[in-house]
Amino acid sequence: MKVLFTFGGLPHYSNFILSRLNNIAGLEIIVVVPKRDTGTIGDGVMQTHEGVNFKIIYLKEYKAFYGNFFFKDFIAVLEEEKPNIIVTIWPYILGFASGIFLKKYLRKNNIKLILKEIPFHVSKFNNAYSYYKSKFSLQLNEELKQNEKVNWLFYVKHFILKHVRKYYYNKLVDATVNYIDEAYEIVGSYGVDREKIFISTNSPDTDLIFKANEEIKMLPPILKENPFRIVHIGRLVKWKKTHQLIQAIQLLKEKFPEIELLIIGKGKEQIVLELLAEELGVKENIKFIGGVYGNETLGRYLKASSVYVLAGMGGLSINQAMAFGKPIICSTADGTEKRLVKDKFNGFYFKDDDVNDLAEKIKTIISNNELKKLMGENSLSIIKEDVNVHKVIKEYVAAFNYVSGNSIAYKH
Structure with a gap:
C-alpha cells in the first residue's frame, strides 16, 4: 500500500516517524514538499534529511484564489506514483476541496484522503463566531498580534470557512488523524462519525x-x-x-x-x-x-x-x-x-x-x-x-487500514 503525504517542509521530528512507517511491511511512504518555503511551516523550524528513508518529491507551489498555496503538477505526481492513500494537512486540504479535476481524479482512481491535524485553532461548528472573536484566537500567531478585524468580512469569512470544513470533513475526507482527544468533539461537531476520527497523539521517536x-x-x-x-x-x-x-x-x-x-x-x-x-x-x-x-x-x-x-x-x-x-x-x-x-x-x-x-x-x-x-x-x-512513537504509528496504521480495507499489521 502506497501512502503519499503532503507537508510544508521536512521538520526533523517528522522524518523518524515517516521512516518507521516506511519500514512496515506492506507500506511505502512518499512525501511531497514545496521546493521553497512559503510559510506553511513555522519560522525557524529545523528541517533536515536526517533519518529519511522514504522518497521525497519537491514541487513548485502556486497561490490559489482562496489565498493559500497548493502544489503545481500534483495530478502528474499522482499519475506517476499511483498512491492508494493521501495524507494532507491545512492549508493543502483547501486545494483538494476546491480542485474540481483533482477530486475527479481521486474518485476515478479510488484514492483515499486522510486529513492530519491537531486540530488546533479549529472551532466547533456552532460556536465559530464566538471562538474566532476571542482574544486567544485573534492573537493566535507567532507574533501575538491581532490577525484580523471583527467586521462584516470577519463574519462572512468564518461562515464560509465553517461550511467549507463541514464539506470536506463529510464529503471529501475518508478519515482524520488527530493529536488531541478533543478532536472527537471538535471534528464530531461537523457531523463526522466517531469511527472516522483517529487520535494518534504527537510524539518524537x-x-x-x-x-x-x-x-x-x-x-x-x-x-x-x-x-x-x-x-x-x-x-x-x-x-x-x-x-x-x-x-x-x-x-x-x-x-x-x-x-x-x-x-x-x-x-x-x-x-x-x-x-x-x-x-x-x-x-x-x-x-x-x-x-x-x-x-x-x-x-x-x-x-x-x-x-x-x-x-x-x-x-x-x-x-x-x-x-x-x-x-x-x-x-x-x-x-x-x-x-x-x-x-x-x-x-x-x-x-x-x-x-x-x-x-x-x-x-x-x-x-x-x-x-x-x-x-x-x-x-x-x-x-x-501512553504517548510515544508506537502510539502514533499504531493509529496511522489503523487509519490506513480503515480507509483502504486492508489489514496491515504493526508490531513492536
Missing part, C-alpha cells in the same frame, strides 16, 4: 530518546550540578512567551540566588530576551544555549536540569523532557499538553500569563527534591505507557 538516555549515563555531566536549574526548549518567537520565564527568575532570585534558566533554541526574539534579562538584573542567571536538536546533547542538558518550563505555545519539547524524566510546568498551549501533563502528578499548570503563579510553581518543585523525583518518574511513565 521515543525509542531513540531512550537509547540516547542510556548512552548519556556513560558520559560526564555537561554542566556542573545545580538543583535550582530550570530549562526551556523551543524557537525564540513571541508566542513561546519566554520573557515570562525571565520575569519569574527575577522573582525567585532573592530566595534562590543560584537559580539558573537554560534557554535552548534560537530565533529573532533572542536579542529582546537578552536585553530583558539585563534590564531585570538576572543576566548572570540566564544561559542562551542556542539550537540543539540531537537527542544526546539535548538529553544531557535536560539531565542537568531540575524542571522543564513552557510559558506559551509548545510542541514536542514537553515530550522530550518527559522522556528524560523531568517534571513539567506549563500553561495553555496547543492542546497536546493535556494528554501529557497531569496537574500535581507529573507537574503543574500555571495561570495563563500570571508570572507570580509561574514563579510559585517553580519554587514548589525546586525546593522539594522528593516531589521533583516523583514527578519526573511519573512523566517517564506517561511516555512509556
Whole structure:
C-alpha cells in the first residue's frame, strides 16, 4: 500500500516517524514538499534529511484564489506514483476541496484522503463566531498580534470557512488523524462519525530518546550540578512567551540566588530576551544555549536540569523532557499538553500569563527534591505507557487500514 503525504517542509521530528512507517511491511511512504518555503511551516523550524528513508518529491507551489498555496503538477505526481492513500494537512486540504479535476481524479482512481491535524485553532461548528472573536484566537500567531478585524468580512469569512470544513470533513475526507482527544468533539461537531476520527497523539521517536538516555549515563555531566536549574526548549518567537520565564527568575532570585534558566533554541526574539534579562538584573542567571536538536546533547542538558518550563505555545519539547524524566510546568498551549501533563502528578499548570503563579510553581518543585523525583518518574511513565512513537504509528496504521480495507499489521 502506497501512502503519499503532503507537508510544508521536512521538520526533523517528522522524518523518524515517516521512516518507521516506511519500514512496515506492506507500506511505502512518499512525501511531497514545496521546493521553497512559503510559510506553511513555522519560522525557524529545523528541517533536515536526517533519518529519511522514504522518497521525497519537491514541487513548485502556486497561490490559489482562496489565498493559500497548493502544489503545481500534483495530478502528474499522482499519475506517476499511483498512491492508494493521501495524507494532507491545512492549508493543502483547501486545494483538494476546491480542485474540481483533482477530486475527479481521486474518485476515478479510488484514492483515499486522510486529513492530519491537531486540530488546533479549529472551532466547533456552532460556536465559530464566538471562538474566532476571542482574544486567544485573534492573537493566535507567532507574533501575538491581532490577525484580523471583527467586521462584516470577519463574519462572512468564518461562515464560509465553517461550511467549507463541514464539506470536506463529510464529503471529501475518508478519515482524520488527530493529536488531541478533543478532536472527537471538535471534528464530531461537523457531523463526522466517531469511527472516522483517529487520535494518534504527537510524539518524537521515543525509542531513540531512550537509547540516547542510556548512552548519556556513560558520559560526564555537561554542566556542573545545580538543583535550582530550570530549562526551556523551543524557537525564540513571541508566542513561546519566554520573557515570562525571565520575569519569574527575577522573582525567585532573592530566595534562590543560584537559580539558573537554560534557554535552548534560537530565533529573532533572542536579542529582546537578552536585553530583558539585563534590564531585570538576572543576566548572570540566564544561559542562551542556542539550537540543539540531537537527542544526546539535548538529553544531557535536560539531565542537568531540575524542571522543564513552557510559558506559551509548545510542541514536542514537553515530550522530550518527559522522556528524560523531568517534571513539567506549563500553561495553555496547543492542546497536546493535556494528554501529557497531569496537574500535581507529573507537574503543574500555571495561570495563563500570571508570572507570580509561574514563579510559585517553580519554587514548589525546586525546593522539594522528593516531589521533583516523583514527578519526573511519573512523566517517564506517561511516555512509556501512553504517548510515544508506537502510539502514533499504531493509529496511522489503523487509519490506513480503515480507509483502504486492508489489514496491515504493526508490531513492536
